[in-house]
Amino acid sequence: MTTSQPLDLLPDSSTSFLSPYLPPSAPSDRVFVTLTYAASLDSRIALGHGQRTQLSGSESKCMTHYLRAHHDGILVGVNTFLADNPGLNCRYNIAGKSAVEASPRPIIIDPTFRCKIESRSKSMMAAASLEGKEPWILVSAEWRNSVSPSDLVHIQSIERMGARVIPVVGLRSDNRNESWAAILKSLKELGIHSLMVEGGARVINDLLCTAVDDINGAKISPVDVVIITIAPVYLGKNGVEVSPASALDNLYDITWDQFGRDCIMASFNKKLRADF
Numbered sequence: 392m393t394t395s396q397p398l399d400l401l402p403d404s405s406t407s408f409l410s411p412y413l414p415p416s417a418p419s420d421r422v423f424v425t426l427t428y429a430a431s432l433d434s435r436i437a438l439g440h441g442q443r444t445q446l447s448g449s450e451s452k453c454m455t456h457y458l459r460a461h462h463d464g465i466l467v468g469v470n471t472f473l474a475d476n477p478g479l480n481c482r483y484n485i486a487g488k489s490a491v492e493a494s495p496r497p498i499i500i501d502p503t504f505r506c507k508i509e510s511r512s513k514s515m516m517a518a519a520s521l522e523g524k525e526p527w528i529l530v531s532a533e534w535r536n537s538v539s540p541s542d543l544v545h546i547q548s549i550e551r552m553g554a555r556v557i558p559v560v561g562l563r564s565d566n567r568n569e570s571w572a573a574i575l576k577s578l579k580e581l582g583i584h585s586l587m588v589e590g591g592a593r594v595i596n597d598l599l600c601t602a603v604d605d606i607n608g609a610k611i612s613p614v615d616v617v618i619i620t621i622a623p624v625y626l627g628k629n630g631v632e633v634s635p636a637s638a639l640d641n642l643y644d645i646t647w648d649q650f651g652r653d654c655i656m657a658s659f660n661k662k663l664r665a666d667f
């Protein structure tokens with residue numbers, strides 16, 4: 392069981408800085424997506440593949456947990472799950488809410504169930520000790536339809552502990568637009584109205600260049616807000632790089648603030664994507 396300490400509260404100046412970028416309180420017809428991660432000065436998010444790398448200082452870590460408290464779901468790719476074994480809960484104390492209520496739903500994109508999540512995984516332990524919610528693992532419908540007997544036993548055992556393995560039609564590694572449309576549609580149907588996407592690099596790079604159809608059939612970016620922590624370190628050329636496939640200049644209403652030794656950039660992302 393985990394028994395983690397609550398984090399310090401952010402000063403009013405920091406919560407005021409973040410407040411314009413928080414998801415709206417009333418849900419809309421699509422999922423509100425906040426893309427947020429910590430990067431080095433050379434746009435790396437980890438020292439190397441599979442290497443857990445602490446980049447954020449205590450103040451920006453606190454900000455991340457504050458943001459988690461304002462989202463229904465928190466999503467990572469399976470490589471991040473495997474590298475970092477993240478708890479994906481909220482340790483920011485929100486008045487009147489228990490840790491479970493304040494925590495977003497952990498969501499792992501994992502088309503072929505490589506995560507092999509188990510009771511000792513941090514996110515499962517957080518849920519078992521009432522410090523977070525049980526994770527959902529999004530797998531491809533094709534994989535789920537031909538699941539092996541041993542994987543089926545594994546799924547049944549984690550589902551008994553409250554986790555869910557959710558087949559998503561259209562979830563596939565080789566078509567990011569179709570895949571993200573399918574992910575967001577499924578999550579919306581499951582009651583996730585706001586989603587914080589934390590990484591890793593593949594997820595971030597893909598999401599920045601993805602276009603999905605809005606209700607009128609226009610191509611839009613699924614990303615509403617981008618909040619990036621920039622840590623004053625270089626991780627070097629072997630680091631895991633955030634660099635989308637094409638140049639982008641979509642951010643607006645950009646604000647910068649300093650949290651401890653880190654710099655935070657918060658901005659909105661243009662929705663309409665005429666370039667797709």
Ligand SMILES: NC(=O)c1ccc[n+]([C@@H]2O[C@H](COP(=O)([O-])OP(=O)(O)OC[C@H]3O[C@@H](n4cnc5c(N)ncnc54)[C@H](OP(=O)(O)O)[C@@H]3O)[C@@H](O)[C@H]2O)c1
Pocket residue numbers: 427428429430435436437439440441442443444446467468469470471472474475500501502503505562563564565567570571589590591592593594595597631
């Ligand atoms: N500094 C930070 O803020 C931060 C935050 C998070 C992670 N990280 C770091 O990032 C690194 C991991 O990044 P990564 O790029 O290797 O992996 P990742 O983005 O965590 O996971 C990528 C995998 O997730 C699945 N996936 C992602 N998007 C998908 C989509 N749209 N449709 C279907 N499947 C999808 C694929 O699994 P399959 O290959 O099975 O198809 C893909 O290979 C770790 O070192 C971690 O520590 C840093």
